[in-house]
Amino acid sequence: MQYRKFGQLDWNASALGFGAMRLPTEGEESGDIDEERAIEMIRYAIDHGVNYVDTAWPYHDGNSEELVARALKDGYREKTRIATKLPSWLIEEPGDMDEYLDKQLDRLEVDQIDFYLLHTLNKKYWENYKEVGVFEWLDKVKEEGKIAYPGFSFHDDLETFKEIVDSYDWTFCQIQYNYLDREFQAGMEGLKYANSKGLAVVIMEPLRGGKLAAEPPEEIDEILSKADTQRGPVSWALNWLWDQPEVSLVLSGMTAMDQVKQNVELASNSKIGKLTEGEVRLMEEAAEKYREISPVGCTGCNYCTPCPNGVEIPTNFTLYNEAEVYGKFEENKNSYYEFLDEEQRASACVACGECEEACPQNLEIIDLLAETASYFNDS
Ligand SMILES: NC(=O)c1ccc[n+]([C@@H]2O[C@H](COP(=O)([O-])OP(=O)(O)OC[C@H]3O[C@@H](n4cnc5c(N)ncnc54)[C@H](OP(=O)(O)O)[C@@H]3O)[C@@H](O)[C@H]2O)c1
Ligand code: SF4
Ligand code: SF4
Missing domain, CATH: 3.20.20.100 (NADP-dependent oxidoreductase domain)
Structure with a gap:
């Protein structure tokens, strides 16, 4: 050791x-x-x-x-x-x-x-x-x-x-x-x-x-x-x-x-x-590629948090990305419902737009959260 x-x-x-x-x-x-x-x-x-x-x-x-x-x-x-x-x-x-x-x-x-x-x-x-x-x-x-x-x-x-x-x-x-x-x-x-x-x-x-x-x-x-x-x-x-x-x-x-x-x-x-x-x-390149092939290009930087309504923005995106990249839909769907409270889930976004201004990746967070919610059958 x-x-x-x-x-x-x-x-x-x-x-x-x-x-x-x-x-x-x-x-x-x-x-x-x-x-x-x-x-x-x-x-x-x-x-x-x-x-x-x-x-x-x-x-x-x-x-x-x-x-x-x-x-x-x-x-x-x-x-x-x-x-x-x-x-x-x-x-x-x-x-x-x-x-x-x-x-x-x-x-x-x-x-x-x-x-x-x-x-x-x-x-x-x-x-x-x-x-x-x-x-x-x-x-x-x-x-x-x-x-x-x-x-x-x-x-x-x-x-x-x-x-x-x-x-x-x-x-x-x-x-x-x-x-x-x-x-x-x-x-x-x-x-x-x-x-x-x-x-x-x-x-x-x-x-x-x-x-x-x-x-x-x-x-x-x-x-x-x-x-x-x-x-x-x-x-x-x-x-x-x-x-x-x-x-x-x-x-x-x-x-x-x-x-x-x-x-x-x-x-x-x-x-x-x-x-x-x-x-x-090479590992940096691999991490970069991971982001590229993920449906949401979120780096997890947290600049968009806290959402005034309690939505756990990066966690929702991580669950969606992992489910797609590693083919773990059922597992991550369970995590989505088990580990996120209702107000933390993608479906709780009220589209106020506050987070989008803060995102250095210029992600269309509102649309992507709607996509995440729909992916996990939460809409
Ligand atoms: N304080 C906190 O908030 C908090 C939160 C999370 C964790 N923790 C602590 O941190 C510890 C480490 O986190 P973690 O358990 O999430 O660690 P992790 O290493 O990220 O995940 C553990 C899982 O990785 C897989 N694994 C581990 N070694 C492997 C190997 N050699 N080959 C293949 N698969 C392997 C196993 O998955 P499968 O079961 O799918 O095979 C195992 O259940 C926890 O056990 C806990 O003590 C604390
Ligand atoms: S748009 Fe949605 S996720 Fe973004 S801050 Fe407003 S409620 Fe939160
Ligand atoms: S600011 Fe953008 S890249 Fe950073 S965690 Fe939020 S959504 Fe992801």
């Missing part, structure tokens, strides 16, 4: 972290974790040098934290650090934060959580946290020894990201980042910004939740196959991240043992600067 400096800490994190959000299940229900396989996978990763396991209150219908506790028995707890997250959407008053943290300490069967994140911060949750006194609370629980290092995971625009980075003495943050999403949310600029402020940066969704593990469309394959070293799609995507010095750790939510083995092996051979300049350029 390769290890990387974790921000300002006197500790090195394994290049790969285990994300306990996509564990194997026994049936259709996410809460029905296949315990034997999941534990075997987590322990295999730790036996091969992984020293960071990431879970959260809601994963697997609330069963992930307890599963992690069981996986870390028999001496595994001592070999790894645990990250979990305060469920931001459930916090209404100051006492709620203590209540959830105490429950998580019980679920995880530990006296202290190593890395504790405010989960999925966006403008709304951030404002609420400030109102309930989150800074004083984090100071208090650190003092009490219930958490060692505070951090946050993030899903909003770059400006909000920078504001949050500058608001508290965080040890680390967690962002969605991959070679197609270099401008999405915090993006590459956010990564560099957090790094320059001394935060460790943990990467989530390095394979866009699995989409980048699929065989790429022919046009993209043609570009990547020009490289001197031939790689599979997972290797391209993960090595693009590990190539960057600002990346502290890449989390992968692995569903099967062969994925764990492959990702552990890739991490063991990873290093900063592994890709040649030519390969990095």
Whole structure:
């Protein structure tokens, strides 16, 4: 395993972290974790040098934290650090934060959580946290020894990201980042910004939740196959991240043992600067081609957000693009209805036109949202 400096800490994190959000299940229900396989996978990763396991209150219908506790028995707890997250959407008053943290300490069967994140911060949750006194609370629980290092995971625009980075003495943050999403949310600029402020940066969704593990469309394959070293799609995507010095750790939510083995092996051979300049350029070209063959030329820059009516403009376009480029209509249609609230969906656009003025790509956002809604049968 390769290890990387974790921000300002006197500790090195394994290049790969285990994300306990996509564990194997026994049936259709996410809460029905296949315990034997999941534990075997987590322990295999730790036996091969992984020293960071990431879970959260809601994963697997609330069963992930307890599963992690069981996986870390028999001496595994001592070999790894645990990250979990305060469920931001459930916090209404100051006492709620203590209540959830105490429950998580019980679920995880530990006296202290190593890395504790405010989960999925966006403008709304951030404002609420400030109102309930989150800074004083984090100071208090650190003092009490219930958490060692505070951090946050993030899903909003770059400006909000920078504001949050500058608001508290965080040890680390967690962002969605991959070679197609270099401008999405915090993006590459956010990564560099957090790094320059001394935060460790943990990467989530390095394979866009699995989409980048699929065989790429022919046009993209043609570009990547020009490289001197031939790689599979997972290797391209993960090595693009590990190539960057600002990346502290890449989390992968692995569903099967062969994925764990492959990702552990890739991490063991990873290093900063592994890709040649030519390969990095080819990956930029591939990302450019991806945008070209996508029905909507959205770069995810977020200049158009927030929509005053709450429409999640770039997320709608990403779902539409991925569904077309990778042939994942059913999967992305489910995500459209499952992960977007009614007011966030393309169909909620009232055509006020505010966003179109802000779009550097000059996209006809109103028409494209109507097209997206109709594509997902939401009109
Ligand atoms: N804080 C937050 O807001 C937040 C949000 C998202 C994620 N996270 C955390 O970040 C972790 C990583 O994100 P993610 O799970 O979305 O990561 P990801 O790596 O983008 O996606 C994981 C999926 O990629 C596929 N995969 C992984 N390795 C593979 C391999 N070697 N070969 C083929 N397919 C492979 C699997 O898909 P299939 O199952 O289709 O095979 C797997 O379920 C999560 O597990 C979670 O712990 C946090
Ligand atoms: S045109 Fe639609 S998406 Fe754009 S700001 Fe107005 S309501 Fe939001
Ligand atoms: S629609 Fe335009 S402004 Fe909005 S994220 Fe996409 S490219 Fe950026």
